[in-house]
Amino acid sequence: MSGRLAVIGIGPGDERWLTPEADAALATAEAVYGYGAYLDRVQARPGQTRHPSDNREEGARAAAALTHAAQGANVAVVSGGDPGVFAMAAAVCAEIEAGPPAWRALDIAIVPGITAMLAVAARVGAPLGHDFCALSLSDNLKPWNLIERRLEAAAGAGFVIAIYNPVSQTRPWQLGVAFDRLERLLPVSTPVVFGRAVGRGDERIEVAALGAAKSIAADMATLVIIGSAETRTVVREGRTPFVYTPRAVARASV
């Protein structure tokens, strides 16, 4: 019998975002691999082994899970959010491409999940309601000048921008520089949404104007959404304002 590997998105923090498909795939797995903090969010099941690893070991984790599956086991790899967005599915594909031919014969399933930008957007209305992009601000795996070029291309063409991995301990300045660059292309009043730890107990959602965005703290658990010139704020007394990008583009901005 050949093995099976499921790469499973468990969504951001709230367990009510775990889909029935993901839950069923986790229930039948004999072994579960993942970053420790994500594994901690997965219910332990009798007879199932757990294989936590560090955050930046995606390649080694994928290879270990594939090796295990190739031995005939039913293996799961968990990702926070969606496994296809800056996460484990690409790492698994890369290991399959570089690995032994037997890995290409495995039964592999990618199980989609709610990715952070959708959950953060939902908290404030519909900032991603029209054309948008998702960009990782980490310059560990691509050069910073390419990131700046992508930010400027996206903002210049009118895309809303969702930023993953805005800040880490070794990357403290990149988000501030990104705001500086975008201020040259967008009104200072452009809404910026900071969604920290969305769906978890310590969730914090903040909305600021681009001109004041640098004063808001962000960290590794934050997802940032920067509006376009079309994005609007709707003040609601006693409630978080709504931020939304209309489906129709106003003639004036074309």
Added chain:
Amino acid sequence: MSGRLAVIGIGPGDERWLTPEADAALATAEAVYGYGAYLDRVQARPGQTRHPSDNREEGARAAAALTHAAQGANVAVVSGGDPGVFAMAAAVCAEIEAGPPAWRALDIAIVPGITAMLAVAARVGAPLGHDFCALSLSDNLKPWNLIERRLEAAAGAGFVIAIYNPVSQTRPWQLGVAFDRLERLLPVSTPVVFGRAVGRGDERIEVAALGAAKSIAADMATLVIIGSAETRTVVREGRTPFVYTPRAVARASV
């Protein structure tokens, strides 16, 4: 007692993608509004009224649901996929902004869902594994020259492109022109994924090279993903090939 409105993403076709949060919100609603084809996917519940409407009546549907909620009812509006991505959440926000002050005082919840690009990407590996954008190809609500500018900005800067609404009965030529434009900026071997009716019984997933993409049929139920110059194809004998975009950008393409 003031009313409540939940704007609920029910995911693409497969009911195993309906989150527990969405299911719970549907269970408590007294009235459910939505495009008829989406309402048909929602389980009928005793005592709950159903209010189907046509596909292109988003504004009127949002206003009707808000009016109903302002009367004190617990109302749901359903969206296929995620309500925040080219869907009902932006329409609801726009009606609130333009509507009576009482609508701003309503308890409004946006419930995220699996959006089509995540489900289609999962079927073929991880084409959205690195920086990407989501673009509606409909020129009903924005001019075609702006769509071309966005396509060119995104491809030129190295974003993978997920195309929503690629084709409709009144918009037969736009996708072919988009492929023509992108062929000037990307290798003809760039992988293109067509995901039709993902998660439904008549699901069809096809992968083609950009140079041959015009020969693949697309319709209103299709989501198209166009790779970047970094996107790779992994052939697997007897299985759909994997398409993935590596997390690391190769030096040669910078």
